[in-house]
Amino acid sequence: MKTMTCRQLGGPCDLGHQGETADDVINAQDRHLKEAVKAGDETHVPAREDMKGRWKHPVKSMGWYRDMKKAFAELPED
Numbered sequence: 001m002k003t004m005t006c007r008q009l010g011g012p013c014d015l016g017h018q019g020e021t022a023d024d025v026i027n028a029q030d031r032h033l034k035e036a037v038k039a040g041d042e043t044h045v046p047a048r049e050d051m052k053g054r055w056k057h058p059v060k061s062m063g064w065y066r067d068m069k070k071a072f073a074e075l076p077e078d
């Protein structure tokens with residue numbers, strides 16, 4: 001397992017997401033952003049909008065995914 005924080009994934013806080021793959025932590029971050037914004041957390045709104053834009057424009061967002069996968073691959077195992 002590896003841990004990637006909200007901040008490393010483009011968000012504003014230091015909450016850690018654990019996962020076996022980059023997709024696991026990206027999905028965890030997506031859930032976290034949705035929940036934070038639903039709970040009225042304004043600081044997570046820009047990251048939530050960015051994430052929504054990525055789902056809508058997957059081709060344009062390939063660079064971001066590549067960067068996240070690379071960052072995840074370079075993390076030490078927990």
Ligand SMILES: [Zn+2]
Pocket residue numbers: 006007011012013014015032036044
């Ligand atoms: Zn966060």
